[in-house]
Amino acid sequence: MDSALERHCSELVARERSGHTAVLRENLLxxxxxxxxxxxxxxxxPNDEIWKYDLEQGVWEVFHMKGEVPPSMSGTCGCSLNEHMYIFGGCDDNGQTNQIYCVDLTDGNYTWRKIIHDIGSAPSPRDKLSCWVYNGRIIYFGGYGHKLLSSVDSENKTFIVDEASWVGDVFWGWNNEVHIFDPTQASWTEPRIHGRAPAPRAAHASATLGSKGYICGGRVMETRTSDIHCLDLVSWTWTEIVPVSTIPVGRSWHTLSAVSENTLFLFGGLSVDCKPMSDGWVLDVETRQWREVEHPYKNKPRLWHTACLGKDSDVIVFGGSCDYILLVDTGHCNDALVFQLQPYPLFRICEDFIAKNVRKCELLRNRLPLLPPKLLTSVQKRMSFYRPTRKQQQ
Structure with missing residues (x-):
């Protein structure tokens, strides 16, 4: 793996956090x-602010949010669809929720809208779930939450009760349910699932490749796994992928990102023995082989962070914790780690070279005004990203 970047160029920086939501639109996180x-x-x-990070300039901005603002939460399931950010579920001061909200990221108003479904029934309250976006719909899987005993399907075992958590006829536990939300119809549906479903779990990771949704690992009752399962989002058939190589250790609170047509990138998490992880792995879903990759962040373990796919197959990891949050809970982070997982195009290599070196190379500085206006603007943005921070200037 080539060198990666870790930058905060602006004086204003988002607060450190874990269990947050992050989505990427164009070059804006x-x-x-x-x-x-x-x-x-x-x-x-705060539930009424959204932070925006320009990945080209390295600049943070914060905006006030209006409308039907959701409660302050962690463990929500967030995604981007049609340039809107959707969040579902999560845990607030009153416990898990099953509400869904969206916000338009294009108009600059950042106005929340609580979605009231017209068709079907919403999933039960839950957090630490995952989702796939496919064919204009959001497909949710798993999570930890609560149900009435009367709604627990003991025969199909789609919900495993956490024996340590129940009050009266309300039980908490893990599930492996699949629910589809269609924003155009404001509808909830449950597809008829085929094949052997993964065990109920939470704090797992998911990614979409074409018409298939993948999940990896997570908390399954009292253990953490590294198993891989694939759900065909057309036939709704589950298949387990059995690797033919060395596999990562079991973990939860990690991330999984699709970085090519057939590869997934796994980063970080909390291991079976409760160790914060900093390893990175690439899985080829066709050959079923895991390969550990080298990267510059071996000293930066992360769990309950977010990972978003940027341009040129970069993976942008933001926030999370660097310690075992159930015991210590002090090491929340606010840096953005950028992983390069594919060779960059020649244009980007040239642009970055100019931006990195223009201040120390007189020839480059003199030739810079000769660039076409559009290209000059692009290079100036990258120069902003690579400018020395105040700490570096001291």
Missing amino acids: YVWGGYMSVADDEIFL
Whole structure:
């Protein structure tokens, strides 16, 4: 793996956090929610602000949000569809929720809208679930939450009760349910599933490749796994992928990103023995082979972070914790780690070279005004990204 970047170029920087939502639109990373630690307290981040990070310029901005603002939460399932950010589920001061909200990322108003479904029934309240976006719909899987005992399907075992958590006839536990939300119809449906479904779980990771949704690992009752399962989003058939090579250790609170037509990138998480992880792995879903990759962030373990796919197959990891949050809960982060997983195009190599070296090369500085206006603007943005920070200037 080639060198990666870790930058905060602006004076304004998003607060450190874990369990947040992040989506990428063009070269802009949007971050909302999550929580952090202050002294011995866990504090939810403000629900009425959204942070935007320009990946080309390295500049953060924060915006006030309006409308039907959701509660401050962590563990929501966020995604981007039709240039809107959707969040579903999560945990607030009252426990898990099953509400869904969206916000338009294009108009600059950042107005939340709570979606009231017209068709079907919403999933039960849950957090630490995942989703796939396919064919204009959002498909949700798994999570940890609560149900009435009367709605627990003990025969099909789609919900495993957490024996340590129940009050009266309300039970908490893990599920492996699949629910489809269609924004155009404001509808919830459950497809008829075929094949052997993965065990109920939460804090797993997911990614979409073409018409197939993948999940990896997660918390399954009292253990953490590294198993891989694929759901065909057309036939609704589950298939387990059995690797033919060395596999990553079991983990939860990690991320999985699609970086090519047939490869997935796994990063970080919390291991079976509760160790924060900093390893990176690539899975070829066709050959079923895992390959550990070298990267510059071996000293930066992360769990309950977010990962978004950027241009040229970069993976942008933001936030998360660097310690075992169930015990210590002090090491929340706010840096953006950019992983390069594919060779860059020649244009980007040239643009970055100029931006990195123009300040120390007189020849480049003199030739810069000769660039076409559009190209000059692009290079100037990258120069902003690589400009020395105040700390570096001191």
